[in-house]
Amino acid sequence: MSKANESPHVATAMRIAREVAGPQAASVDRDARFPREALDALKEARLLSAFVPKAMGGLGLGMIELSQMCEALAQHCASTGMVFAMHQIQVACLVRHANGVGFFERYLKELAAKQYLIASVTSEVGIGGEMRTSICAVEKSGDRFKLDKDASTISYGEHADDLLVTARAAPDATPNDQALVLVSKPDYSLERTGAWDTLGMRGTCSPPFKMRSTGSAERILPAPFADIASQTMVPFSHILWASCWLGISTAAVSKARAFVRNQARSKPGQTPPSAMRLAEVATQLQMMRANVHDVASECEYLMNHPESSIDVLSSVAFAVKMNNLKVSTSEAAFQIAHRCLGICGIMGYKNDSKFSIGIHMRDSMSAALMVSNDRILSTNAAMLLVLKDD
Amino acid sequence: MVEDIRSILKEHGKLSVDIAGLSDDADLYQAGLTSHASVNVMLALEGKFDIEFPDRMLKRNVFESVSAIRAAIEELTGGA
Structure with missing residues (x-):
């Protein structure tokens, strides 16, 4: 979240994450219920039209800020982050492939005004x-x-x-x-x-x-779905999902840090053995964060330069890169949570402790399954037969 | 060249219609060409014409019709 404070809208999402999504997260998880309070707060803050252009009543934000919002929300309630991410993916498909078409232009203005959820x-x-x-x-x-x-x-x-x-x-x-x-x-x-x-x-x-x-x-959108999928739905999905998983990993590592600090305080002068494991998991989290930020920045640049980027967005090289992001971050998310469980030990294993890691492990396990990693890897395996990368 | 392209599409394109019934300009994706099958078509074309499609050509519209494929091969073989 290093650059988050530069955007007032991301700051708003962070506040909602902390004050609304976080407090409801346990009951959302326990009862498998919709995170209504957080979605109401996001609507109130007009963040459901974050990607709708300003001229149409939206906030006109780009991929980087959306990614930061998803990360912040998922850090406090993964379901809230994922619902927000999935909605923004749908909005992006409409904004990028149906803007300028009479009906959809009117619809997007209405979405911004009434904060519809898609x-x-x-x-x-x-x-x-x-x-x-x-x-x-x-x-x-x-x-x-x-x-x-x-x-x-x-x-x-x-x-x-x-x-x-x-x-x-x-x-x-x-x-x-x-x-x-x-x-x-x-x-x-x-x-x-x-x-x-x-x-x-x-x-x-x-x-x-x-x-x-x-x-x-x-x-019916006039553009063929093939173009919408490769140029918008897939990149937005993989980047915003990865941002949610990054939020989950960040939450797990925060608990592990707090746990190690507690241990260290109890015996000043002695570095607890778990500190080594924390140092290890911190490297993986940094790699995951760099991966998400790199691809989000590249995507935002491409989408801001549509005249030169349509070819890139529909290329095999770009598809492979997006798939790599999805597979690597989804695997990292579960590994990081699992490592944090190792650090927090029995306190992480307990569901009622403040160091409980269970929810992060369970939430992150969905990552490799939502569009199965096996399917994505087999697609990449085929594409790498023709991709030269030279 | 068009005949070779058509025979490769027949063998590897897994089209849902007979390639013989499609014009050179017909949209192959609408005829059922999937991205997975298009990779096999690319590989077969590279083998048959002894070419390598550079990454800049690995995109949907280069393989969208028989004519588009022919234009791409001609570009790589210097119009031969």
């Missing part, structure tokens, strides 16, 4: 986690469409105002010829078909749903 509906029963494939299709008739989807998970689906849904562009389109569709209340219904009782990230409330929707055809 959930993502990319998962689908039967596609095996491959986001770039859909089974369901948009069925257009006249100026209306109909779209039903059997989603294997919709994070905060029951708490969102609007949904951004992937589907085949038409009933006769191939599985990877996809479109992105914005559906709004009351044009959709969700029928919950399962529960969300998980190890961690319990407050994201992400059970499976059958979604049914209709709407006016202008709600």
